[in-house]
Amino acid sequence: MRTFLRRLSTVSLLLAALPVAAAAQAPVPLEFQDLYWDLASSLETFAAVVPPAWAVRPVDFSAELSSADANRLDDLLAPNSLVGTMLALDHLAAAGPEAVTVNISYPMLHPSFHRDAREYARYLGFYKTVARAARLRGLKLIVKSGALMATDPRVVGFYRSVRDVDTYKAGRLAVARTIVREIAPDYLTLQAEPDVEESQTGQPVGSVDGAFDLVSFLVSGLRGGGDAGTSLGAGGGTWHSDFYDLEERLLSIRELGYLDLHVYPINRDFLFRALAAADRAAAAGKDVAMSEAWLYKVRDGELPWNGPLLTDILARDVFSFWEPLDRRYVEVLVRLAVAKGFAFVSLFWSKYLFSYLDYADTWFLPPDQLFALSQSTSTQAMLNDRLSGTGRTYQALIGYHSWFER
Numbered sequence: 093m094r095t096f097l098r099r100l101s102t103v104s105l106l107l108a109a110l111p112v113a114a115a116a117q118a119p120v121p122l123e124f125q126d127l128y129w130d131l132a133s134s135l136e137t138f139a140a141v142v143p144p145a146w147a148v149r150p151v152d153f154s155a156e157l158s159s160a161d162a163n164r165l166d167d168l169l170a171p172n173s174l175v176g177t178m179l180a181l182d183h184l185a186a187a188g189p190e191a192v193t194v195n196i197s198y199p200m201l202h203p204s205f206h207r208d209a210r211e212y213a214r215y216l217g218f219y220k221t222v223a224r225a226a227r228l229r230g231l232k233l234i235v236k237s238g239a240l241m242a243t244d245p246r247v248v249g250f251y252r253s254v255r256d257v258d259t260y261k262a263g264r265l266a267v268a269r270t271i272v273r274e275i276a277p278d279y280l281t282l283q284a285e286p287d288v289e290e291s292q293t294g295q296p297v298g299s300v301d302g303a304f305d306l307v308s309f310l311v312s313g314l315r316g317g318g319d320a321g322t323s324l325g326a327g328g329g330t331w332h333s334d335f336y337d338l339e340e341r342l343l344s345i346r347e348l349g350y351l352d353l354h355v356y357p358i359n360r361d362f363l364f365r366a367l368a369a370a371d372r373a374a375a376a377g378k379d380v381a382m383s384e385a386w387l388y389k390v391r392d393g394e395l396p397w398n399g400p401l402l403t404d405i406l407a408r409d410v411f412s413f414w415e416p417l418d419r420r421y422v423e424v425l426v427r428l429a430v431a432k433g434f435a436f437v438s439l440f441w442s443k444y445l446f447s448y449l450d451y452a453d454t455w456f457l458p459p460d461q462l463f464a465l466s467q468s469t470s471t472q473a474m475l476n477d478r479l480s481g482t483g484r485t486y487q488a489l490i491g492y493h494s495w496f497e498r
Contacts, residue, residue, distance in 0.1 A: 117481065118413040121451055127391055128417065131358065135420050138363040145430035152232050152278075153426070153490045154191035154438035155184050155445065156384070160222050162200035163241050168218055176471070180442075181225055183474040187445055188487035190494075191232035191278070193383055193438040194222060197240045198267045199250050216274060223275045234436060235277040236383055237268055238284060242292040251293050260295045261306055265313040272314060272322050279436060281383050282310045283326045284352045286338070300334050304341040307348065315347045323435070325381055327352035330365040331396075339369050343376040350379035350435050355425070357388040359395060370432035379435040386440045387421040389414060407459035409441060410466040412448035412480075419485040426489045443470035445483030 120128045159177040160168070167173060184192055196219055199205035206212040226233050242248045254260045264282075271280060283289065283303060290298030297306045307326040314324060326345075328338045330353060339351055351373040353366050366382070373380040389408040408414070422439065429437045439445070447469045454462060473480070479487065 117415055118411075118451065120413050121455070124389070124408070124413075127389060128414075130391070131387065131389065131417055132420070134358050134363070135417070135424055138358070138367075139420075139424045139427070141364075142367065142424065142428050143431040145427045149433040151429050151434050151493060152191040152234075152436035153189050153429075153486070153493070154193045154232070154234055154383075154436055155187070155189045155442035155486075156438060156440045157181065157184065157192045157194050157222070157226075158442060160219070161195045162197050163195065163243070165240075165244055165246070169214055174218065174221065177222060178225060179471070179474060181222075181229060181231070183446070183477075184442060185229040185231055186477075187479060187483055188490040189231070190490070191234055191436055191438070192226050193234040193236065194219070194277075195236045195238075196267075196271055196275070197236065197238045198264050199247070200240060201267050201270045202263055204263075205250055216270070219275055223277070232279075232436075233275070233277040234279045234281070234383060234438060235271055235275065236281045236284060237264075237271055238281075239264075239289045239293050254293075254295070257295050257297070260293065260297075261309050264306065265310055268310055268314055277322055279325060279350070279381070279383075280322045281325045281327070281352045281381075283307055283328075284354050284383055285329050287329070287332055300337045300341055303328070303338060304345075307342060308345055311345055311347050323349035323379075325350035325352040325379075325383075325435075327354070327369075327381075329354040329356065330362040330369070331357055335365055336368075339372060343373060343378055348378065350381045353380065353382045354384040355382060356384070356386055356440075357390050357395065358421075359390065359392050367428065367432070370428070370434070374432070380432065381435040382425070382429065382437045384438060384440045385425055387414075387418055403459045407462045409444065410449045410454070410462045411451040413451055415444075415448055415481050418444060418482045422482060422486050423489060426486075426493070430493060439486065443467060445480060445486060446470045446473035446478060447480055 157177065157180060159180045181192065201216060203212050206215065223233055240247050242251060254263065268280065268282060271277065283306060286303035287298040290296065296302045311324055326342050326348060328335060332338055342348060343351060351369060353369055355366055370380045388405060390405050425437060443466060449462065449466055449469060454465065
């Protein structure tokens, strides 16, 4: 017992000793100084109420495998796509995560979405190869299956062809069954942003009742078919207008394994909702997890974020002066996950685990060029076996927690 308590104390000290957002590595531009310090203050306010990380339950720490995101559509089948995905898998595994998160959202892997059976087989083969490769690297597999973003004419046309919500639900179930049968992930999140899903598909699945009906239908269809090897989850973004009612209804679904949270903006009470949700899930006998998380650099007055503003907000992430805040955000989320016994936590913008851009050299570029340059810089950092400060922080935290579990 004394050895165990010493180990607890040591881990707590190691976590506390990690660098935080006391000072930026690069000067914060004048236009972002108010936002920077508001976010820093919000993080510290929340950190003060997160319980000490004394838990002994394993947490599967993960990161998004963005090169395998179903929203890439035809790019997934490009000649070098699988090579790039294997490169990302190798370096994510080396960076410390014990799992990898992949988005395989509807209508990807729905036969009627594809031009012919051969194309469908190629996409399915791609994802089966990714799954095998992840397991060969000792990684668990987390799959999210919501709805593809309606940013491609092909996706828009498919959504318009769906006759009614019952047809939509049947299609979602068909895709989920294929994922469980052919890919067999450790975790499958069936819905985590109901409001976004409704905005993209036009189907009534964004309200509390709509989300509950969809998730209940999917869980019943999967478990009724005898697919019991994958843990099933659902949830919502902490920004959802009816977040507490949503989680209460989802937690009432008996065969749902975990409540999934997406945590991006930390404005208002959004971070505190994650803490409350963890307690409610535990009280209901469910696990809690976080399949997407990153720190949105958004002011209160810029909420709600949508349309062109969202692109501008996401483009802010690329700059290195945010790195100390990202490191602190990661540390706080990891402490929350350990303290509350999360099943898993996954960071969304995994490219920033490897590199950022210098603001002074790139501030004038439009968002699309910033995104492209950020991705190429991240790939180069992988090839050179380099992690950013954020990546090193995540790696160290995972290492401390893994040592703590022994």
